[in-house]
Amino acid sequence: MTGKQKIAVIGGGVGAMATVFELTEQPGWQDKYDITVYQLGWRLGGKGASGRNQKRGDRIEEHGLHFWFGYYENAFNMIQRVYAALGRKPGTPLAGWRDAFKPHSLFILMQFYKAKWSEWHLSPPPMPGVPGDGTVPLLWDAVDRILEALHIHTVQSLPSDMHGDLHDHHGLKGWVLWAAEKLGVELVRGFEAIDFRAAREAVQRVAAAPHNDAAHDLLHDGVAALGHFVERVGAAVNARIDTMIEHDIETIPILRRVLSLLELGYYMFKGIVVDDVARKGFDQLDHLDLREWLASHGAQSVALDSDSLRVAYESIFAFSQGSYELPNLAAGTGLRGLLRLSGTYKEAFAYKMQAGMGDTIFAPFYLVLKQRGVKFAFFSALRDIVPSADGTMIDQLVIGKQATIKGGADYDPLYDVKGLPCWPNQPFFDQLVEGEQISQQYPGLESYWCQWKDVETLPLNRGTDFDLVVLGTSLAPIGVFGEKLLAQKPALTAMVGNIEAIGTQAFQIWTVPDDNQLRHAHDGEEVEKAGVQPIYGGFAQPHNTVSDMSHLIDRENWPAAYLPGAIYYFCGPLALPRKTPPPTSVLTPLFQDAAANVRAAEWMRSNLQFLLPGSMFSGYPQSFPDTLNFNILYDTDGGFDQLVPASSHFDQQYWRANIDPSELYVLSCRGTTQYRLHSGDTGYANLVFAGDWTKTGLNYGCVEAAVMSGMEASRAICGAPKIIFGENFPLP
Incomplete structure (x- = not known):
């Protein structure tokens, strides 16, 4: 040529x-x-x-909500x-x-417990390096990072009067002491529980000598030691919940979160060791769904139904046919993704585009x-x-x-x-x-x-x-x-034929009040949220992921005398017919667009109050339930036309149903990696x-x-x- x-x-x-x-x-x-x-x-x-x-x-x-990890x-x-x-x-x-x-640090996982939403504020710590510097932390380094974060989170999140249950070494079983001695862990480590430290010591040994069979053998002792720590935390948490009195009831979601995240991390660690993922790879697991794989290593509902695992599925729309009734995520792919996400990030956990x-x-x-x-x-x-x-x-x-x-x-x-x-x-x-x-x-x-x-x-x-x-x-x-x-x-x-692609849906709103005003209930009561412009995960279906994007106001071009106060983005999966309508079905996008509008407006009516209490006002008469105040929504005529019903302000917001073949999101379902x-x-x-x-x-x-x-x-x-x-x- x-x-x-x-x-x-x-x-x-x-x-x-x-x-x-x-x-x-x-x-x-x-x-x-x-x-x-x-x-x-x-x-x-x-x-x-x-x-x-x-x-x-x-x-x-936008097509949806985008940020970089x-x-x-x-x-x-x-x-x-x-x-x-x-x-x-x-x-x-x-x-x-x-x-x-720009680095972003505040993530809020939403938890629904006893008919009430509560917020779980997470701020992953900065990590060494800069993303793009040409290195990726290896598997055992990533695992060690995650174990360290789990231990710190457990200690810092549980009430101080429960710390003795974490660090009291007097009740440790003999084999734990033997494993600790075998791994060279001192009996007194201050902040660290000996059994948790034994697990990390095993991981650090194999990280230093990844091809040493003896180091790999020690990992099983580390799994057993960590399992003992999880048992002690579980016993302490369940005992505390059983004895809760009414004024302590708000602590229950916190205790449940701590235990669920700890158990999830433990069963991930156990599965990695037992299935020898470091040497056999992740793809060997992809014939199973991630939940199935965790259950095969003993995980039960505390871990399998955890908010963290639910958000992991939601973050990549891992629902066959776009249906929440059909969660489906190949185990090896999902596990690799969680390890990369949580254990190999540089500098900041995530970044927002400006x-x-x-x-x-x-x-x-x-x-x-x-x-x-x-x-x-x-x-x-x-x-x-x-x-x-x-x-x-x-x-x-x-x-x-x-x-x-x-x-x-x-x-x-x-x-x-x-x-x-x-x-x-x-x-x-x-x-x-x-x-x-x-x-x-x-x-x-x-x-x-x-x-x-x-x-x-x-x-x-x-x-x-x-x-x-x-x-x-x-x-x-x-x-x-x-x-x-x-x-x-x-x-x-x-x-x-085997790799599935599904629809997604999204909407964006611009508001007149700023975020600080919307965080207050209409009666003036403040709803505390640490940090600024958080990203929410695990919220109400179908728009389970929400982000405050108010930093974009300056990049848009609104009249200086009438600027929006805040911007929010919402997104989630979308269930579509199994067979795509033919290209001659010109009404398909019209129907889907109208349906996306209705779903978004109804979602706001039902759920926005939990994130932004200031978006509500008292019903009429005042004994009626609070209702969504559509006057909070920014519109281009300045909201001064009193002849226009307030609900029409939503029609000036932005929504979309991503239904075109070119817009569909490709899933990673069990049993499909082999076809890529x-x-x-x-x-x-x-x-x-x-x-x-x-x-x-x-x-x-x-x-x-x-x-x-x-x-x-x-x-x-x-x-x-x-x-x-x-x-x-x-x-x-």
């Missing part, structure tokens, strides 16, 4: 952009590759796309390089990655890659992929050209919001020949049910228009445009995959997995990058 290799990249999500960025990081890439990104509609981002609403204060409208080693490493290449001047908006991401995901991630990607010479063909919908008859190559891509750019120029997709380049929430119709007609379409160009006809069909042929293809869409659309691939490749058919393919294992010599649905070493839906997949796709094409951090975890 002579000349440059032409690469057609389909889609603009994280996986696709990571692939292109890594390819263009290689010295002399311009002499080797000619890269074109073909993007449906007007913006990059895929499931992470966001847009600014120019009619409503340039507000940020401190263990995203590859994602942070890449975004640091992106911002370095972007070269923004100091003092400009989001000049560097430290301006774009603008929309489109502004923070995809605008910088676009600007850097465009400057490097990558071409972007917006309004290019993949309609068909045609493989060669012998099933070895991709011969043709059929692209539907959705719109014509005026004057034959390139489409300019970004606009300035207070000095920051941003994506709009709809196309710039004035740049399109067919702009006026397209502006009348519902649903729009990104929708599977869009009735707008392509203005032109562009067949792209191998050898002329492309040599290699990067398929960077989500998984579900492969069943739409990839029928010819599925007919040829049983492995691909098995992946598409690596980016380069497509069965076609000139096709690679890029997306969080491939086999990455994480194997669940998140930004980090998508970046890892994109890096693997780049490696399949050019051999770089050689290292993908944590790719083989738990192995070094």
Whole structure:
């Protein structure tokens, strides 16, 4: 082959952009590759796309709630390089990655006990390092971190008069003392209970000598010692609950949380040791659901029904068919994820983006890659992929050209919001020949049910228009445009047929009162919340995850005389029909949008009072129950039109049902890891995959997995990058 290799990249999500960025990081890439990104509609981002609403204060409208965790080693490493290449001047908006991401510390897990919600405030401590510095703590180091955190949390959370039950060594069984002596643990360690310390000593021994069989054998003594500690805490907690008097009843949720988290951590530790996960890996466990696996090691309802485990499922929408009645998370994948999340994060447990995901991630990607010479063909919908008859190559891509750019120029997709380049929430119709007609379409160009006809069909042929293809869409659309691939490749058919993808739903509200005012009940009673702008997990279904996003007010463009007081985001899974309605079913998105509106409004009526008591007012007459005060919601007319019912203020908020095949969230159900393919294992010599649905070493839906997949796709094409951090975890 002579000349440059032409690469057609389909889609603009994280996986696709990571692939292109890594390819263009290689010295002399311009002499080797000619890269074109073909993007449906007007913006990059895929499931992470966001847009600014120019009619409503340039507000940020997201697909859902997004934040980055401190263990995203590859994602942070890449975004640091992106911002370095972007070269923004100091003092400009989001000049560097430290301006774009801020550490977040306060997480509130919600617990429903005896018909009442209570809050569990968690602030994971800072950890050494900076995410993206190129290291991933190894398995036993991660386990030791988690055990240490569990012990500290237990001691600090239980009432002080119960501490003697934790540290009194006089009642220890002989074998515990023997194990402690065997492990070299002194009988008096002050803050630490001897049996807990014995468990950590065993872990530290094997961390120092991971290939030493004798060190691994000691782990079983560590499991037994920790089990004794858990028994003592359980006995003390249950004895305290049994003797509770009425004025102490508020302590019960705290005691239940402590014991449930401790038991969950213990059975995770026990299972890791018994199943020899350090040497056999996590995938061996994926034929079981995570709860099933924990139960197989003796866990009972205290751990299995714990709020922490429930939030672990909810955080990755781990519910088959989007139904809370069908929790489903592959054990090894879930366990690996919990260990990475809790035991390998750097600096901060999580980071909040300081603008929309489109502004923070995809605008910088676009600007850097465009400057490097990558071409972007917006309004290019993949309609068909045609493989060669012998099933070895991709011969043709059929692209539907959705719109014509005026004057034959390139489409300019970004606009300035207070000095920051941003994506709009709809196309710039004035740049399109067919702009006026397209502006009348519902649903729009990104929708599977869009009735707008392509203005032109562009067949792209191998050898002329492309040599290699990067398929960077989500998984579900492969069943739409990839029928010819599925007919040829049983492995691909098995992946598409066995790996489930579900809908999600989200809504955002802007309020007139600020968060401090909303934390007070209407009668003036303050509801205490430590810290600022928390992230809530485990709350009422279906919008179980909530985040105070008020820091984004300054990044939006509201009238100075009438600023919103606060912003909140809500999201959760969405149950959809098993069979996707055909593209001719134009009313599908309309019905789903209306249903999402109703669910969101009803959720607020039923549940917002528990987070924000100030959102309520007394019913009329005052003996009636409190009710939601819709006047707290910000609207663009300033709320001064007294002829408009207050409930209509909700119609100026933002909600969405993510139902398109390209928006569906890919699950990690039991028994499905075996069907995932690596980016380069497509069965076609000139096709690679890029997306969080491939086999990455994480194997669940998140930004980090998508970046890892994109890096693997780049490696399949050019051999770089050689290292993908944590790719083989738990192995070094």
